[in-house]
Amino acid sequence: MTPLLAVLQVEAMKLRKSKLLWIVLATFTIAPLMGGFFMFVLKNPELAKSTGLLGAKAQIAGEATWPAYFSMLAQIIAVGGLLVFGFVASWIFGREYTDRTIKDLLALPYHRGILVLAKFLVVFATAGLLSLYAVGFGMLIGWGISLSGWSSAVWQEGLFIIVITALLTISLSTPIAFFACWGKGYLAPLGFMILMVVFSQIIAAIGYGDYFPWSIPALYSGIAGEGYNLKASNAFTVLFTSLAGIIGTLVWWLYADQY
Amino acid sequence: MKSLIETDRLSKRYNGFQAVEDLSLSVNKGEIYGFIGLNGSGKTTTIRMLLGMIKPTSGTCFIYGKKVNLRNYAIWEKVGYMVETPYAYPELTVKENLHAFRRLRLISNPDVVDQVIDRLNLTPYADKKAKNLSLGNAQRLGIAKALLHKPGILILDEPVNGLDPAGIVEIREFLQELAFNEGIAIFISSHLLTEIARIATKVGIIHQGRLVQEVEAAQLHLLLNQRLVLGVREKTQALEVMASAGFVSSLNKDGFIETYDVNAIKRPDDVARFLVHQGHSPTKLAVEEEDLETYFLRLIGQKGDKLL
Numbered sequence: 001m002t003p004l005l006a007v008l009q010v011e012a013m014k015l016r017k018s019k020l021l022w023i024v025l026a027t028f029t030i031a032p033l034m035g036g037f038f039m040f041v042l043k044n045p046e047l048a049k050s051t052g053l054l055g056a057k058a059q060i061a062g063e064a065t066w067p068a069y070f071s072m073l074a075q076i077i078a079v080g081g082l083l084v085f086g087f088v089a090s091w092i093f094g095r096e097y098t099d100r101t102i103k104d105l106l107a108l109p110y111h112r113g114i115l116v117l118a119k120f121l122v123v124f125a126t127a128g129l130l131s132l133y134a135v136g137f138g139m140l141i142g143w144g145i146s147l148s149g150w151s152s153a154v155w156q157e158g159l160f161i162i163v164i165t166a167l168l169t170i171s172l173s174t175p176i177a178f179f180a181c182w183g184k185g186y187l188a189p190l191g192f193m194i195l196m197v198v199f200s201q202i203i204a205a206i207g208y209g210d211y212f213p214w215s216i217p218a219l220y221s222g223i224a225g226e227g228y229n230l231k232a233s234n235a236f237t238v239l240f241t242s243l244a245g246i247i248g249t250l251v252w253w254l255y256a257d258q259y
Numbered sequence: 260m261k262s263l264i265e266t267d268r269l270s271k272r273y274n275g276f277q278a279v280e281d282l283s284l285s286v287n288k289g290e291i292y293g294f295i296g297l298n299g300s301g302k303t304t305t306i307r308m309l310l311g312m313i314k315p316t317s318g319t320c321f322i323y324g325k326k327v328n329l330r331n332y333a334i335w336e337k338v339g340y341m342v343e344t345p346y347a348y349p350e351l352t353v354k355e356n357l358h359a360f361r362r363l364r365l366i367s368n369p370d371v372v373d374q375v376i377d378r379l380n381l382t383p384y385a386d387k388k389a390k391n392l393s394l395g396n397a398q399r400l401g402i403a404k405a406l407l408h409k410p411g412i413l414i415l416d417e418p419v420n421g422l423d424p425a426g427i428v429e430i431r432e433f434l435q436e437l438a439f440n441e442g443i444a445i446f447i448s449s450h451l452l453t454e455i456a457r458i459a460t461k462v463g464i465i466h467q468g469r470l471v472q473e474v475e476a477a478q479l480h481l482l483l484n485q486r487l488v489l490g491v492r493e494k495t496q497a498l499e500v501m502a503s504a505g506f507v508s509s510l511n512k513d514g515f516i517e518t519y520d521v522n523a524i525k526r527p528d529d530v531a532r533f534l535v536h537q538g539h540s541p542t543k544l545a546v547e548e549e550d551l552e553t554y555f556l557r558l559i560g561q562k563g564d565k566l567l
Contacts, residue, residue, distance in 0.1 A: 006362045013359060017350050100346040104404065107310045108363055109336035112329070254329060257273070258312040 003110035007118035011092065015122060020091045024084050024126075028134040031076045036141035038072070039064045043145060065149035066142060070158025073138045074165045074221035077131050081169035082197055082214065085127040089173040090189035092119050092126075093249065094180035106258055116253050120246060123173055131166040135159070161221065164230065168217040168238050172196075174245025181252045210234060213241040261324060262287055263412050263444040264309065269318035271304050271468075278304040280468040282318070286446050286461070288411075291438045293459030293476070294448040295555065301468040302448040303343055306416050309446070310340055322412065339410035341418060345401020349390030353381055353400055356389055357407060364408040375403045380429070394421030402430070406437075413437065413445045419454060431458050452555040466559040483548050484557070487523045487530065489516040490543030497539040504533060515543065 015021055043064035062068055096102040105115050179189040200214035204224065209215030210231075216238050219228045262285035269282040279301040286292040296302045307313040309320050311327045320327040322334045347356040357372040376385050379399045384392060392400060398421050405413060418434075419427045435458055437443045449455045456462060456479055464472040474482065491497040494510060501508045501516065508518035523530050524546055531544050549557070 001362070001365055001367060003365060006365055010359045010362050013355070014348060014351070017348075017355070019350070099349060100344075101348060103307075103310075103312060103342045104346075104360070105363070106312045107335040107338060107340060109333055109365070111332055255314075257314060258307070 003108075003114045004118055007115055008121060011118050011122040014095075015092070015126060018091070020088065021126075024088060024130055025133070027080065027084055028130050029137060031080050032073065032134055032138035032141055035069065035072045035076060035138060036145060038062075039069050039142070039147060040145045043147070064145075064147055066147050066151075066154050067149055067158060069138070069142050069147055070154070070162065071222040073135055073158075074162045075218065075223050076134060076138075077162060078165045078169055078218040078221035078223065079197070080134075081127065081131065081166065082172065082200070082217070083193065084130060085123070085170055085173040086176040086189065086193035088126050088130075089123045089176040090180045090186050090193070092123050092180075093177040094183070094186045094189055097181070097184035098186060102258060112253050113250055116246075116250050120174065120177065120249075123177065124170055127170040127173060128166065131162070131170075135162055165217050165221040168220060168235075171238050171242035172214060172217070172245075174242045174249065176245070178245050178248035178252065181249055181256075211237065213238045262321070263323060264292070264414070264446055265321040265324075266305070266309065267319045267321070269305065269308060269320060270316050271301075271308060271313060272316045277468050279308070279315075279465075282465070282468070282470050284463050284470060284473065286412075286444045288444050289438050289442045290461060291434065291445045291447060291459045293452075293455030293462040294446060294465060295450065295452045295455055295462060296448070296465035297450055297559070300465045302450075302465060303416055304468075305465070306340075306342055306414055306446075306448060309414060310338075310342065312342075336408070337411040338414065339405035339408065339412070340414040340416075341401040341405045342414075342416045344394075344417075344420065345397050345404070347389035347392075347397065347400055347404070350388060352386050352388050353392070353396075353403075354385045356400060357403060360404045360407055366408055371407055375407050378406070379403045379433075395423060395426050398422055398430075399426075411443060413443050413447075415445065415447045417449055418447060419449065419451070427454065434458055452551040456551050464555065464558060472558060479551070480548070483551070483554050484519070485524050485546055485548050486517050486519050487527055488543065488545045488547055489518075489530070489534070489541050491516060491534065491539045491541055493539060497534065497537075500534065500537045500539060506530070 042062055096105065106112065176189045176193055179192045180186065182188060196214040200209070200212060200218060203209055203212040204215040204219060209219050216234050220230050222228065264286040266282055266284050269279055271279040282305060284292070294302055294305070304313060308315050309322070309327065311329070322338060325331050325334050327334070348359065351359060354372060354376065357375065358369065361369065361372055376382055379402060381396065381399055381403060384396050389397065389400065398418065402415070402418060405415065419430055422430060434445055434447070438445050447455065447459070452462070456476055459476045462474055462476050462479060463470055489497070494514070494516060497516060498508060498510065501518065506518050506520045506523050508516050508520070511517045527544055527546055531541055534541055
């Protein structure tokens with residue numbers, strides 16, 4: 001067994017046995033259900049009002065089509081993912097400090113970087129699988145409520161945007177990992193994550209979202225309307241932030257005094 | 260003999276606080292080194308430096324003769340350790356925790372987990388989640404993790420904390436067996452000198468980051484203060500008689516005469532005979548030795564010299 005494989009197995013086991021997995025699964029189950037609900041209401045506004053699903057004064061704008069629904073799923077991943085993937089990263093890294101198990105990982109007969117790498121791989125894999133689950137479940141709901149406008153071009157474009165959005169969002173979970181290590185627990189990363197979500201909204205609202213990494217996935221997902229063009233510089237901004245998170249975490253594990 | 264654990268003028272200073280200063284020690288194969296100090300004396304900082312978790316400000320640690328640093332990670336293959344209170348993954352059972360560490364230690368044979376569970380009497384708790392373990396059993400789990408890969412060096416920080424008296428005896432015998440029969444070098448920290456003196460072959464006392472004494476455990480009793488305690492009916496007169504014979508003595512808080520005079524301690528029978536001849540037959544005569552904890556406190560200057 002190679003060290004990386006061994007650490008991956010252990011990290012996967014820890015995640016499998018944790019409550020976190022169920023919490024994030026529940027979150028990514030509820031989110032597409034909400035999306036589906038809105039689509040259903042848009043599709044059947046009178047039925048929704050008559051059955052009490054919607055209040056008399058409700059104002060929901062939009063259209064109940066597959067392109068709109070795909071965009072909604074992408075936005076769920078962009079905004080919900082920032083929180084959920086950040087939550088996963090802060091748990092995977094921060095729990096070693098909160099449970100005070102970090103010291104058991106610091107004198108093993110292989111390079112400490114392997115542990116950091118394995119933890120990041122598990123964060124990425126978990127976030128990827130969660131995105132897949134949210135989209136898969138969301139599509140089932142879409143078919144269940146018989147949305148209109150399905151075509152191969154629509155689902156190809158819809159899924160492409162979702163995949164890119166997911167990749168951008170997942171990339172931004174690495175600074176959270178650094179804050180989990182630096183803050184030795186959950187509080188610092190969760191605080192940082194909430195701050196970034198708030199900033200992403202404000203900065204996007206004042207028109208500088210292009211320059212703020214945490215705004216980019218949501219803008220790309222179509223949250224501000226159609227027509228956002230992801231430029232190489234935007235992708236680079238996100239990638240640079242992600243890389244900074246990885247390097248920061250690695251440097252922390254390798255060189256910081258671990259009290 | 261080549262030392263398995265060695266520190267050379269090890270120092271650590273952080274935030275203006277000198278946690279460890281100029282600490283040099285060594286532990287050989289089959290030795291149990293008892294590292295004694297009060298809380299905050301620098302024991303855990305030393306252990307963390309030994310394990311490469313903290314970088315020394317100056318000085319070096321050697322494990323198996325190799326310098327402890329990030330590149331020499333291969334040295335940890337045969338080192339088992341437990342730092343501070345043992346913590347485990349709370350949602351995993353004892354068995355799952357050990358299997359996780361078996362994998363992390365790259366051991367392919369799953370039987371080692373059952374063997375170590377059996378060896379540390381954890382069988383009744385094997386399927387219990389770590390978060391539900393008593394402190395004593397969590398301590399056993401910590402030691403089990405340290406022993407899983409059959410190390411040649413064992414570094415244990417306060418391993419008997421939280422154990423009941425039977426558990427302390429059991430772990431003591433177990434560590435002695437590991438050192439004396441299997442040749443493992445054991446470095447064990449504690450704030451209990453009496454407890455450590457029972458198993459250690461060498462004792463090092465650390466205070467305010469400095470190694471204030473290092474002594475073979477067998478020689479430890481030679482360092483303990485002794486005194487002769489006398490009970491007599493006429494205390495004031497007996498004190499004068501003792502002084503006339505050249506024995507510096509005083510009345511202690513319990514109302515007994517005591518003297519630290521070496522001749523009196525060596526020949527209490529002569530003192531008794533002398534007092535009888537002077538008409539002060541002793542009602543009590545005892546040579547008392549200070550206990551190790553008292554010696555420890557005296558050594559680190561926490562209490563007066565004549566504490567005994």
